[in-house]
Amino acid sequence: MAVGYQGLPELMPVAGVRLATVKAGIKKPDRRDLVLFELAPDTQCAAVFTQNRFCAAPVQVAKQHLSVGRPGYLLINTGYANAGTGERGLADAIACCTAVAEVAGCEPERVLPFSTGVIGEPLPVERIKAAVPALLAELSDTGWAAAAEGIMTTDTVPKAASRTLELGGQRVTLTGVSKGAGMIRPNMATMLSFVATDAAVAPELLDSALREAVAVSFNRITVDGDTSTNDALLLLATGRSGASVIDAENSDYRRFVAALTDICIELAQAIVRDGEGATKFIAVKVEGAETVAEAEQVAFTVAESPLVKTALFAADPNWGRILAAIGRAGVDDLAVERVRLYLDDLLIADKGGRVADYDESAAAERMAKEELTIGIRLERGSAEATVWTCDFSYDYVRINADYRT
Amino acid sequence: MAVGYQGLPELMPVAGVRLATVKAGIKKPDRRDLVLFELAPDTQCAAVFTQNRFCAAPVQVAKQHLSVGRPGYLLINTGYANAGTGERGLADAIACCTAVAEVAGCEPERVLPFSTGVIGEPLPVERIKAAVPALLAELSDTGWAAAAEGIMTTDTVPKAASRTLELGGQRVTLTGVSKGAGMIRPNMATMLSFVATDAAVAPELLDSALREAVAVSFNRITVDGDTSTNDALLLLATGRSGASVIDAENSDYRRFVAALTDICIELAQAIVRDGEGATKFIAVKVEGAETVAEAEQVAFTVAESPLVKTALFAADPNWGRILAAIGRAGVDDLAVERVRLYLDDLLIADKGGRVADYDESAAAERMAKEELTIGIRLERGSAEATVWTCDFSYDYVRINADYRT
Numbered sequence: 001m002a003v004g005y006q007g008l009p010e011l012m013p014v015a016g017v018r019l020a021t022v023k024a025g026i027k028k029p030d031r032r033d034l035v036l037f038e039l040a041p042d043t044q045c046a047a048v049f050t051q052n053r054f055c056a057a058p059v060q061v062a063k064q065h066l067s068v069g070r071p072g073y074l075l076i077n078t079g080y081a082n083a084g085t086g087e088r089g090l091a092d093a094i095a096c097c098t099a100v101a102e103v104a105g106c107e108p109e110r111v112l113p114f115s116t117g118v119i120g121e122p123l124p125v126e127r128i129k130a131a132v133p134a135l136l137a138e139l140s141d142t143g144w145a146a147a148a149e150g151i152m153t154t155d156t157v158p159k160a161a162s163r164t165l166e167l168g169g170q171r172v173t174l175t176g177v178s179k180g181a182g183m184i185r186p187n188m189a190t191m192l193s194f195v196a197t198d199a200a201v202a203p204e205l206l207d208s209a210l211r212e213a214v215a216v217s218f219n220r221i222t223v224d225g226d227t228s229t230n231d232a233l234l235l236l237a238t239g240r241s242g243a244s245v246i247d248a249e250n251s252d253y254r255r256f257v258a259a260l261t262d263i264c265i266e267l268a269q270a271i272v273r274d275g276e277g278a279t280k281f282i283a284v285k286v287e288g289a290e291t292v293a294e295a296e297q298v299a300f301t302v303a304e305s306p307l308v309k310t311a312l313f314a315a316d317p318n319w320g321r322i323l324a325a326i327g328r329a330g331v332d333d334l335a336v337e338r339v340r341l342y343l344d345d346l347l348i349a350d351k352g353g354r355v356a357d358y359d360e361s362a363a364a365e366r367m368a369k370e371e372l373t374i375g376i377r378l379e380r381g382s383a384e385a386t387v388w389t390c391d392f393s394y395d396y397v398r399i400n401a402d403y404r405t
Numbered sequence: 406m407a408v409g410y411q412g413l414p415e416l417m418p419v420a421g422v423r424l425a426t427v428k429a430g431i432k433k434p435d436r437r438d439l440v441l442f443e444l445a446p447d448t449q450c451a452a453v454f455t456q457n458r459f460c461a462a463p464v465q466v467a468k469q470h471l472s473v474g475r476p477g478y479l480l481i482n483t484g485y486a487n488a489g490t491g492e493r494g495l496a497d498a499i500a501c502c503t504a505v506a507e508v509a510g511c512e513p514e515r516v517l518p519f520s521t522g523v524i525g526e527p528l529p530v531e532r533i534k535a536a537v538p539a540l541l542a543e544l545s546d547t548g549w550a551a552a553a554e555g556i557m558t559t560d561t562v563p564k565a566a567s568r569t570l571e572l573g574g575q576r577v578t579l580t581g582v583s584k585g586a587g588m589i590r591p592n593m594a595t596m597l598s599f600v601a602t603d604a605a606v607a608p609e610l611l612d613s614a615l616r617e618a619v620a621v622s623f624n625r626i627t628v629d630g631d632t633s634t635n636d637a638l639l640l641l642a643t644g645r646s647g648a649s650v651i652d653a654e655n656s657d658y659r660r661f662v663a664a665l666t667d668i669c670i671e672l673a674q675a676i677v678r679d680g681e682g683a684t685k686f687i688a689v690k691v692e693g694a695e696t697v698a699e700a701e702q703v704a705f706t707v708a709e710s711p712l713v714k715t716a717l718f719a720a721d722p723n724w725g726r727i728l729a730a731i732g733r734a735g736v737d738d739l740a741v742e743r744v745r746l747y748l749d750d751l752l753i754a755d756k757g758g759r760v761a762d763y764d765e766s767a768a769a770e771r772m773a774k775e776e777l778t779i780g781i782r783l784e785r786g787s788a789e790a791t792v793w794t795c796d797f798s799y800d801y802v803r804i805n806a807d808y809r810t
Binding site (some may be wrong): 023051053054055081083084085086087088089118119120121122142182183224225226227228229304305306307310311313314316318319321322323324325327328331332336337349351352353354379392393394395396398400401402 | 456632718723730760797
């Protein structure tokens with residue numbers, strides 16, 4: 001069960017978005033595995049996708065369709081990722097879009113496909129096509145929780161969040177879902193995540209808002225350092241709230257970005273809390289770096305060290321492994337005698353070694369907590385970054401050794 | 406037990422080198438944990454050390470002593486790494502050198518200290534000092550196997566190798582020992598390894614020979630991607646074989662480098678075969694890269710992917726994870742449709758997906774082997790690199806979660 005999971009929060013409908021989730025029998029019988037989003041006409045869409053060179057067929061098709069015009073439908077299947085599937089994979093992704101377009105009565109280019117699951121095996125297109133009429137028949141504006149379940153793979157819990165804010169006297173809603181537990185080290189994107197709002201935002205500002213939010217949310221998480229072939233994050237703005245269009249970087253834009261960043265952090269953290277085998281949720285906060293990139297580099301090196309992650313699993317204050325990870329993070333002129341290391345509020349190491357009054361039992365108490373901040377102060381500048389990660393347990397090995405069986 | 410381990414090979418003495426290994430009670434009672442090398446006068450020494458910024462106190466002291474003159478003694482303890490120990494760590498390392506120097510009757514600067522074990526806890530200097538007289542009394546030229554055992558930490562087997570070659574009609578010997586099983590991703594060095602030869606080699610050529618050999622041996626292995634704070638590799642040339650001095654890059658030099666590279670590869674591979682929790686020994690061979698650096702980058706990304714390593718543990722031919730790792734390896738203009746992926750001799754994927762006649766059972770048979778080569782052809786150029794690694798098992802988590810208890 002995900003660390004700190006309290007059940008799904010209340011998910012507010014977003015005017016202009018309807019959803020449906022059905023059982024298509026894609027990989028496992030009797031589970032809801034196919035999701036459709038229907039978007040009101042003129043919905044603006046901003047998107048970021050994986051930087052993996054082996055990007056999946058649906059990612060390629062979605063990018064191409066986005067270049068043609070505004071999407072009317074998003075079709076998402078779990079079970080198979082349709083990645084590493086060559087030419088056939090592209091044809092399969094397009095066939096799924098065409099199946100939706102035929103029933104919905106729109107152009108295939110208005111449908112964006114998304115897939116998640118096993119890499120390298122072909123998509124069961126016929127089963128997906130057969131389920132499309134039922135999908136369109138079940139569309140409703142209250143389908144968010146079911147959609148959050150429908151896109152899960154090795155996730156143990158669904159992930160979704162909602163926010164509201166006032167813009168020009170109108171209440172605006174943001175609601176989003178995300179999935180992902182392994183192959184998590186997003187690079188300019190994440191595993192699958194879809195966030196919708198009824199705010200009206202000019203296209204270029206919607207895009208910059210998404211990039212601002214992603215930089216400090218989905219691009220700051222790691223489970224295993226493996227960037228997926230299928231990462232995609234979509235931000236959909238239907239404009240149906242009645243609030244006026246945000247068309248300048250004014251205070252409304254800043255407040256919208258703040259709310260979007262907030263929901264993206266919650267959705268991204270939910271992925272880490274449900275990281276494969278996770279028993280702990282860890283923030284690695286690096287301060288006093290010369291640049292944000294340097295702070296991120298140190299934080300990710302610590303967050304991805306298998307030795308640090310297994311020590312966290314064991315609740316063993318083996319902080320020497322954290323120092324070793326900082327030392328190999330590529331900061332060539334690091335003055336190690338100035339580095340300070342904290343577990344939550346407890347100063348553990350400075351001047352190149354443990355503090356004079358080091359107390360192993362106090363350190364062990366911090367390490368035993370289910371949620372912990374590893375604080376690292378480099379004393380080189382004023383830049384900082386926080387990366388969220390989880391520990392490395394027997395269950396990580398079990399889940400990934402058994403994944404396809 | 407290490408993958409493919411056949412017991413220690415015959416270890417030939419090296420004229421000019423004597424060794425001793427005793428029980429000093431450093432961390433565990435009743436184990437041989439302290440090793441001394443005695444080197445004949447005028448022995449040349451070439452060395453490479455960790456690039457980790459938190460480099461251990463003994464590494465700092467050894468570098469400083471090497472800058473002063475030729476070493477006469479190497480003192481190696483297991484149990485504690487004397488890293489992350491600040492100013493006290495430096496004083497402790499020097500105190501150990503002084504203890505040897507006093508009994509041996511030499512300058513402290515002629516003693517090089519090496520430590521391996523837990524990071525961050527202080528060295529029990531008094532126990533080490535107390536054992537020094539016994540060490541000096543036990544020196545013998547047949548002490549190689551005992552030394553290989555004396556430097557172990559989480560190693561399950563000792564690691565050592567010997568080679569001989571003829572140089573100018575004289576038989577020359579190379580014998581070396583190494584240790585290491587976790588925190589293995591050497592960067593210009595390795596965990597502890599000591600190789601000695603009775604060849605006579607001019608200092609600058611000994612240094613270049615070592616760097617050539619390391620680049621394709623110790624710098625091509627990874628267990629967990631974590632670069633240690635204590636990595637050190639020493640090459641000691643006593644010149645006692647009677648062969649004439651190698652003082653130019655002639656055919657004798659090339660043959661010496663070839664033999665040195667060969668022994669370094671065997672010692673480096675021995676570390677991977679005994680990688681923490683390893684059940685498989687894997688070569689990741691990347692061909693057709695634009696540069697060697699590019700080939701290494703792709704090979705290390707695959708070799709360090711937790712998802713690839715757990716699939717190898719499960720003997721699951723989940724080759725999509727290998728493609729995903731190749732795709733995130735940072736080769737921005739990679740033409741994925743040209744990449745070919747092999748398991749040993751078996752072509753698995755090309756043209757962006759699995760081959761037309763893909764046979765899951767044949768792939769599973771390759772994945773089940775105890776030793777396997779993952780072949781990756783990028784078709785971009787003619788550079789290649791092979792990286793050796795192991796799989797990721799439950800025992801890796803167990804060993805590292807329990808390490809200090």
